[in-house]
Amino acid sequence: MVGSNKEFSPERRDFLTRDYSRGFIGDVGYQIQEYRMGYLESRLQVLDRHRQQDRYIHAGVLATMADHTAGYAAFSLVDEVHRILTIEFKINFLQPAYGQGLICKSRILREGGRVLVGESEVFDQRSAGEVLAAKALVTLMSVHRDQIKKVAI
Numbered sequence: 206m207v208g209s210n211k212e213f214s215p216e217r218r219d220f221l222t223r224d225y226s227r228g229f230i231g232d233v234g235y236q237i238q239e240y241r242m243g244y245l246e247s248r249l250q251v252l253d254r255h256r257q258q259d260r261y262i263h264a265g266v267l268a269t270m271a272d273h274t275a276g277y278a279a280f281s282l283v284d285e286v287h288r289i290l291t292i293e294f295k296i297n298f299l300q301p302a303y304g305q306g307l308i309c310k311s312r313i314l315r316e317g318g319r320v321l322v323g324e325s326e327v328f329d330q331r332s333a334g335e336v337l338a339a340k341a342l343v344t345l346m347s348v349h350r351d352q353i354k355k356v357a358i
Contacts, residue, residue: 213242213281220285225277235270235309237277243313245278250306262302262338267327271296271341274311275323279345282316287347292320296341306330307338321345 213221222237225247233255239246249255249270257263272294280289308328315322322344329338 217281217285221277221280224280225273230269230273233266233269235273238308240277240281242281243278243316245274245281245311247274247309247311248306249309251304260303262304262307262329264298267298267302267307267339268294268296268341270307270309271311271325271327271339272343274309275313275325275341275343276345278311278313278323279316279321279347282313282321283347286350288350288353289321290346290348292344292346294341294343296339298339300329300336300338302327302329302336302338304329304331304336308335311343319347321347 218240222240225237226235235247235249237245238248247270251262255262255266272291276289276291283289308330309325311323311325313321313323322342325341325343326337327339328335
């Protein structure tokens with residue numbers, strides 16, 4: 206795994222863990238399970254609000270989880286003055302998710318320079334066990350925080 210021989214400081218780990226669940230992500234309910242350099246595992250306890258009309262977990266919930274978790278796996282590998290933005294992602298939904306929870310395992314496949322490539326697997330936690338429900342390939346860009354355009358709301 207990329208970055209597996211590196212460590213980050215406890216302060217950096219605390220920052221990334223707090224930052225992961227801000228705003229919309231916190232509202233949805235994603236939480237970190239395991240965090241290492243270049244790897245992040247997140248979890249979601251599925252509620253009725255996460256389901257679509259046929260009671261499956263909404264595809265947008267899985268896609269957001271795959272994208273955001275890969276982004277923070279990448280965030281662990283860049284200098285503190287950089288931010289991570291998604292350039293592109295492709296997701297394959299392998300089967301409908303309908304269980305009581307989701308687990309997303311994201312790892313960075315390529316780091317270095319400004320572009321990083323990650324892979325996310327989203328597992329549906331069913332009573333019979335975990336089933337791979339979706340797999341995503343996520344392309345990310347490391348951007349110095351001074352280059353991030355400030356948005357006035």
